[in-house]
Amino acid sequence: MAHPIPPLNALRAFEVTARLGTLARAAEELCVTASAVGHQVKNLEDWLGLPLFLTEHGIRRLTPEGERLAQQLGDAFGQINLACRAIGRRAAARELHINVTPTFAIRWLVPRLGKFQALNPGVAVHIATSARPIDFARDDVYAAILFGSGEWPGMTADLLFMEDVFPVCHPKLLKGKSALKKPEDLAGQTLLHTYHRRSDWARWLGAAGVPKSTVDPAHGQTFDLTTMAIDAAEAGLGIAITREVQVSDALASGRLAAPFRRDLLRGEGCYFVTRPDHRNDASVAAFRDWLIAEAGSAPSGSAAAE
Structure with a gap:
């Protein structure tokens, strides 16, 4: 006999809110209103019979129970995401999935992206934007443009500019x-x-x-x-x-x-960071080479965003 579980919409709303920190950011990711997200989180708390968030001095914080549930749900949704992508991904290796910060995308990458597409018309670029830290396994991206010291364990990093x-x-x-x-x-x-x-x-x-x-x-x-x-x-x-x-x-x-x-x-450096198993993919290599060339043509002393 199957054990009852809370509504999946409520679980998803809670996981996204816990990960992003506010109802407004969760609503943006889920494409609903902040009020709708709040109602789903409240439904989950009612189903469980305990609070998952506490508000102190206007700041929303996870309870200990909320922290445990958020971690486990993050792992579970990550596995679901990977399973669905593995089944649905097309065999063509000419797709490129990368993650960049919103400001970098808006102010630097997107205005230049037409140059890459003109040089590589067969590569379909899929850009996801996020200001939060990237989990390559959960997000299933091939590469990301990140800012920092250049050290990401288990990843390869190519410097674009300081x-x-x-x-x-x-x-x-x-x-x-x-x-x-x-x-x-x-x-x-x-x-x-x-x-x-x-x-x-x-x-x-x-x-x-x-x-x-x-x-x-x-x-x-x-x-x-x-x-x-x-x-x-x-x-x-x-x-x-x-x-x-x-x-x-x-x-x-x-x-x-x-x-x-x-x-x-x-x-601080701007780096093109890749998963080792995708580093030599034709589309990844083409995009990396193009980025390095574009970064080299930027004004002297300048670099990237977010």
Whole structure:
């Protein structure tokens, strides 16, 4: 006799909410409303007879039971995903599945993708975007464009470019009595953060020698995506912290300005990371070679995004 299980929609809604952290991000992945996700999570809690989340000071956190269930459901849905993909994947090796951050896709990759397709008309590129850490086994991607030190255990990584992290703002903030002339002038200004890169301001201010007592690195507004923070900076809502290629066009056109030295925070690289079993696939190799060539033609001293 089969044992009853909770509704699959409720299990899925809970797993995505636990993984992404908020109902809004879960709703975006599931293509439903945040309210619908909340109802599904509540249905699961009612079915189990215990809470899976607690809200403290406005922050939603998993309970110990929620953490255990989230881990087990993540593994289970990952196995289901892999099984379905293994059955449904076409035999043609001319498909390319890669994962990139949303900002990199919007501001660097997609505007250039037509060049790759013109050179490789037989390769069907499937791009998935995510700002969260990639699980190659669960997500079943062949490659990803990632930022970091270049060390991902069990993966191969090819450096595309090194990158500096620096603030950008509307040019009007460089004028007047309160003009930004030195990093300490950020005191009292609105710092624009990105959810998955909340440490960037603290790291940059530390590199600039600005103590927390002068400029609070946690102060300001937070956005889900770096591209949203950049748009807010262009609108004059504050100062974003970003990377060269994300804003090269806006800097060149004068829509944004870099008020300080760009080389204070250095050392992060942009890498094309592949699973070893896909590294020599024809489509992966073609895309890697094209990326390296495109990165080499980027403006001197610049690199990639998110």
